[in-house]
Amino acid sequence: MTLPTTDTRVTYPSGATEAASRILHVEQRGGRHAVLLDTTAFHPVDHAWPDQGADRGVLEVADRSWAVTDCVVGATDGTSLYLGADSPVRKGTEGWAFVVVHLIDGAEGDGPAEGDDAVVRVEAAQRAAVSAGHTGCHLASLALNRALAGRWKKDVAADALGAPNFDALAIDTTVISEFASVDRYRLGRSLRRKGFSLEDLDAGATAAAVNATLAGWTATGAPISIGTDGGGLTDRRRWVCDLPGERAEIPCGGTHLTSLAGVDVTVRLELSEEDGTPVLQMDTRVGVPASA
Ligand SMILES: [Zn+2]
Known part of the structure; x- marks a missing residue:
């Protein structure tokens, strides 16, 4: 398992609702897969100022598609991944990477894999x-x-x-x-x-x-x-x-x-x-x- 050392690149600020990307990391979180990508169009909810909520949409790999049921800001020190309010540090803290965490349903072993090419599509309407x-x-x-x-x-x-x-x-x-x-x-x-x-x-x-x-x-x-x-x-x-x-x-x-x-x-x-x-x-x- 490899956790990223740099922030997720985000394309939603320019209005994008789709992004071609690569899966950097997948881990199980309470019956869901937490998926990190190098680039995403998904706007995550930020627990520190949750005025705008998470985008909805899908994550696709080859001919498989998963619904993204939640999307949150995560923080990693390279060893562990912390989701939302569980993060021990403020967004922007030196030495940490801040990431968009896509949460998708699915049993262990039935999610996408690290290194896969993926496409994300946000519900545009x-x-x-x-x-x-x-x-x-x-x-x-x-x-x-x-x-x-x-x-x-x-x-x-x-x-x-x-x-x-x-x-x-x-x-x-x-x-x-x-x-x-x-x-x-x-x-x-x-x-x-x-x-x-x-x-x-x-x-x-x-x-x-x-x-x-x-x-x-x-x-x-x-x-x-x-x-x-x-x-x-x-x-x-x-x-x-x-x-x-x-x-x-x-x-x-x-x-x-x-x-x-x-x-x-x-x-x-x-x-x-x-x-x-x-x-x-x-x-x-x-x-x-x-x-x-
Ligand atoms: Zn604003």
Whole structure:
């Protein structure tokens, strides 16, 4: 058994849903085979920031095909393979390789073999739907930051378009799904100490402001791209949206639409309370042109 010493090369950032590859390593994990490839088009879920889930699809070797039932980030020191949250080190730690682990069903001895040539195929329709959800999520957070900008009484870090970065300072969880996302923000004492005022916060009026900003941005049909420093799993990547006169760049390891042309993004906001802490929930919906 040979574990790789370099990160898996990934092609999903450029939008690829298929990759020809070689199987580097296979081992049994709880009734499934954990398969490592030199190159993959599969977006794995990253336990450290699981906003975008794993791609679905198949792994093929010659005339055999296996369903990839889960796909996670793994870490190896060359001796052992750790999956997801079992990894003892952070992604990017020196001396470790970070890999995309494809999990496929199958009895021991009935999986693909190390050294086999393989092809992976991601379910393209699901990927496109999740990419739309992810793009909408970034745009909505920027529009929300802008709508809440006047509520800051102190200077805080700015977002990619210069507004106080409420999203980064208040985010609790983000879940991206097909043509949608849900962001939950905690408006607790620490946020208020940083200078955020909750006074008379009206979820409906704020949502209307967010939606007006989103309509203006999507009407530009701005192109979207992924900037990257390399093709490895841990190489830094960023979402780039070239709005007219203002370029938004956000660190992001996910997948995205390639333009805002014909895209429609709208949010609903709901303010509630959880254990005495105000919570703002933003539900974002994304519509795309029928041909996309
Ligand atoms: Zn992202």
